[in-house]
Amino acid sequence: MPEVTYLEALRQGLWEEMERDERVFILGEDVGLYGGAFKVTEGFTKRFGEQRVIDTPISEAAIVGAAAGAAHMGMRPVAEMQFIDFISCAYDMLTNYVATARYRAGLATPIVVRGPCGGYVRGGPFHSQNPEAAFLHTPGLKIVYPATARDAKGLIKASIRDDDPVLYLEHKWLYRRIKEQLPEGEDIVTPIGEARLAREGKDLSIVTYGATLWKSLEAAERLEQENGVAAEVLDLRTLLPMDDAAIMRTVKKTNKVLIVHEDTRTGGVAGEIAARINEQAFEWLDAPIMRVTAHDVPLPYAPTLEDFVLPQTEDIVKAARWLAAY
């Protein structure tokens, strides 16, 4: 089995869907001949032509809006945000128009909006964001955030096939860092709405997604070796709709929960997860639900500052030890 990176897996998923379904097309800034800022769509223009790989003006609202219109007409557009930070320019289009279309007007809007998210790369305040919380609050959108190469592929395929608008968040720190063997010729589709148990354990549960999955796994390894603590790690994969069943299963098994995400704390996804656990599995808890997140500041650029603001493996280890001992 060939070993592929997270980025290559995403690329394969897009490619296979373009091959499978001629309604699928890509639009975004520099996605054509250049192949996208991170080369996700490298070679696509040569294979699929300029009609299906459209270099757009720098107009995020128009990119998302045009995708929506095409989707109404039966197309399956995949819109790229060059960096996910620029999705804010399409916020109105996504939250007011796209997200409400089915409920309000019975209109199908099967679009995928994807783009590179996240920090740990010295990108500064405008090339490092994690926008999931801003959209989690919007009924009508689905949000996926793959952490593995397999899911990068499986979730892009599922997102394209989904009949609703999907925000596909990909982490640029994982692009070339994560490698995995993926079988050739298998139609890998990761169902939207299903979390994945990334590591089994009995002493506490770490619930996470995106880049912090890898930091959590690293922490779990250290906890096992240094403290004999067996941490279970749940990779959410989909944030909306959230897999409550998988969350409650692990809570009921370990009775202690640490929620880890890279995004800032206040109003973040962890707060929503904690509330759900509180409502659905309160009696099963042996400790307060705790969070490891970024500090509540815009993400600064200097390495010393970025490292301080973002959650690190060491933070997860310490927080988990504290919980284990509670």
Next chain:
Amino acid sequence: MASRTVPTTQPPAIPAGLAREQLLEIYRYLRLTRTLEERLTALYRQSKVIGGLFRSLGQEGEAVGAAYALERGRNRDVLSPLTRNLGAMLVMGAQPIEILRQYMAKAGGPTQGRDMNIHFNDLELGYLGQISHLGDMIPVMAGITLTFRMRGEPRVGLVYIGDGGMSAGAFHEGINFAAVQRCPLVVIGEYNHWAYSTPPRKQFAVEHLADRVKGYGVAAVTVDGNDVLAVYEATQHAVARARAGQGVHFIEVKTYRRKGHAEHDDQHYVAADELDRWAKENDPIDRFVKQLRQHDWADERDLTDIDAGVRAEIDQATDACVNEPLPPPESALPGVYASPAAAARLWFRSL
């Protein structure tokens, strides 16, 4: 350049009412911009610059020429530069050492390591750093110049926008707002042939950027952006009119981005001879030097002295800051609000 029929022994008059010293000052800013960027490139290759490096090679003329037409000094005119307008920042008084510190994320830099490249400001000196989101500075500069108008201050604002950035919705809302409010704002539209890898024909369906704004009731002209004095002259005219209450003016400068979008970009999408041609035949600094020498507005010595002075200044600035520390980790927390003074340090950091 106009050809002269009558030979004179006197050097021809300097255009646009500039004095000889001013020509040399313009030259100095051009040279400073290029040499500083060359130094940044060297530091980038040594991994001392953190993150990306955006060059303005080939565009120094328009950045410097436009900014030079503003009134400078404390609380005079205000401009907002793009990443490729390092030259404009220098004209307004930003110091090379600040630029170096900022690119290396030093604690002593103007944003103390919080934001990158030339995203920083000194509103008193008259520059307001951009954020990455293209187009956003147009409405902001509308507000700055609206304030000048409301207070009856004879001040002008100037803002740069790229041939790509002009596709952003915020640009259009901002320039229309400023036009309606008759804000004293001059907008420099940089037609440098590229927005990352995207050529103008995929960005807009008219030939000139100037054509796009005339519909907003904005006076718009197109000039040769690599002719420093032409840019200066056009901007000076626009600035004077804006100051006199004639509203928003747009100047399209035709130029060329000779390096990649940032240093990582190998420009494989650009025809090689195109880069050569612009470098050989249309470099703004070469052209300016040629004018200076041809008309005897400057001696060879004047120019080599300036070059040496600039090199010494940048060497000194580099030596002074290259080994400075990065900001201390906890300095990430203060300053999100005026009050409370700092964000909370999260619980797991006290375990």
